[in-house]
Amino acid sequence: MDWLFIKEYYPLYIRSAVLTITIGVLGIVLSVIVGMICALCRYYKIPLLNGIAAAYTELSRNTPLIVQLFFLFFGLPKVGIVLSPEACGTIGLAFLGGGYMSESFLSGLGSVRKIHLEAAASLGLNGAQTMKSVILPQAASVSTPAVCANVIFLLKETSVFSAVSLADLMYTAKDLIGMYYNTTEALTMLVIAYLIMILPISIVFTLLERRLRHERV
Amino acid sequence: MNEDVVIEVRDLKKVFGENVVINGISLTVKKGETVVLIGPSGCGKSTLLRCLNGLEPIQGGSVLLHGEPVEYGKRSLYRIRQKIGMVFQDYGLFPHMTVLDNIMLAPVKVQKRSKQEVTEEAMSLLERVGLGDKAKSYPSQLSGGQQQRAAIVRSLIVHPDIMLLDEITAALDPEMVHEVLNVVLDLAKNGSTMIIVTHEMAFAEAAADRVILMDGGIIVEENPPEKFFRDPDTERARKFLSTFSYSR
Known part of the structure; x- marks a missing residue:
């Protein structure tokens, strides 16, 4: 392991x-x-919007993010819409995530039982x-x-952002490997960077879920 | 029109697909009256109740509450439903709220009454049904009978003109049936207007001012309980009642 290399280039990782x-x-x-808007359109079966939301959900969930990004970055300029890499990344992620959300x-x-809706109505x-009072609180915990x-x-x-020349973590690592060939160090730092970012969130979510589970029983 | 009439049903028809569930029922319930609906499973009793507060669309006839039509899907329904209390077989208490919050939801959010006044009334009603110490409990911490009593309070607190009770003890153990029906009997004695669907014949006899036997989507017999249970007019009623007695 080339510690000097790590010391030299870790600020690049922080920036990216x-x-x-x-x-x-x-x-x-x-x-x-x-996702919330689409879910509400589909839940209330709002004419037209219900269909659009359902079609969008299928489109976004069943195509890879990288294809969506290429479409935004290389496809749209052909019809005169030029987006910055940052805008492409944000919109692409929102497009993909919206379907999943x-x-x-x-x-x-949908998990709220019919009897609770009828009780509220009556x-x-x-x-x-x-x-506000009956559906959302129950839906939120589910x-x-x-x-x-x-x-x-x-x-x-987000690790595929580099494909549209966004200088994100993945891009930085690939750049360093290309320039200096310190593959092990560059990739180790990449893994650690993602872990530092995502692991705490993961732990917080696990605790949150555990709490919600207890509240429900 | 007669001021004493709370709810009036005229030639009601309800169809599910090909299946005619209610085939022309007319019924009038006066203020202070307790009407008990009985009949075999699938005879349309519960469906009738659900039509009365607009939970189901109807295919013919009309339902009038104090002369005002109860129409499925209409905006006026929100206002009308505050005058109709409904208690369900499966209680329907909101699981994410305490008993007290369940009870206070409609009077505070819908009727915009003062929190303090509603809290006081809720507590006194809870005391009355023997749940004074359960106000802060969640529904999942209560027995079925306790949940059902809380659900009755939740319907009572909006001061409905009429209460609809839909097989409210069908999901309960025998001992709990008793505690819940005692609450209802108490309401009946104190002049609440109610339509009760039940399979508890002893209770029907004790609580009813009028018993209605439904079968095949129509009213087969309608009589005061003394008459209905001792000397029914119809053969159908005799046959129905005989299914509740055993001899060897």
Whole structure:
């Protein structure tokens, strides 16, 4: 192991990790919003929007992120829409994540038992009141594990950003390997960087899920 | 129109696909009256109750609450339903809320009554049904009978003009049946207007002002309990009642 190399280049990893996290967080926040909107359209079976949301969910979940990114980065400019690599990364992640989040939210919404909806209706609650007081709190605890899994999945998916020339962690590692051929050091630092980023989140999510599970019983 | 009439059903029809579940039922319930609906499984009793507060679309006839039509899917339903309390077989308490929060939800969020006033009323109602110490418990911590009593309180606190009780003891152990039905009997004695679907004949006899036997989607017999249980008019009623007695 070339410790001098590691010492020299670890700041590069920190810089690119910041980029990865920024775009990752932004993309995930957007994907939660997109996913929630799609899930509600599908839950209430809003005409037209229901179909669009379902089609979008299938499209986003059944195509690889790298294909989606290539489409945004190389395809759209052909029709006159030029996006920066950062925008491509954020939009791509939101597009992919929105589909997964939509499925997770929808399964939570669908898990609320019919009797609770009828009980709410017979108490005179309107649609919005039922959603806020009866459906969402129950759906949230059911959806949380899947949503947490999605977040971690999406953070890991950011590793393909380098394909659209975003200087993220993966890009930095490949760059260093190309220039200096210190493959072992570059990849070890890459693995550690991802672990440092994702492991704490994973642990927090596990604790959160455990708590929710206890609350439900 | 007669002011005493709380709910009026005119020639109600309810069809599920090819299956005619309610085939022309007319029924009037007056203020303070307790009507008990009995009949074999699948005769349309529960469906009738569900049509009365617009949980099911109907295919003919009408349901009027104080002369106002109860129409499935209409906006007016939210207001009308506050006048109709419903208690279900499976309790339907919201699992993520304490008993007290379950009870306070509708009066505070829907009726916009003051929290303090509602809390006081909720506690006194809980005391009345023997659940004074369970206000802060979650539904999953209660027995079935306790949950059902809490569900009754949840319906009572919105001060409905009529209560619909849909086989509320069908999922309970025999001992719990008793504790729940005592609460209902108490309500009946105190002049609540109720339509009760039940299979508990002894209870029906004690609580009812009027017993209605349904079969095949129609009303077969309608009589005061003394008459119905001792000397029914119809052969169908005699046959139905005989299924509850055993001899060897």
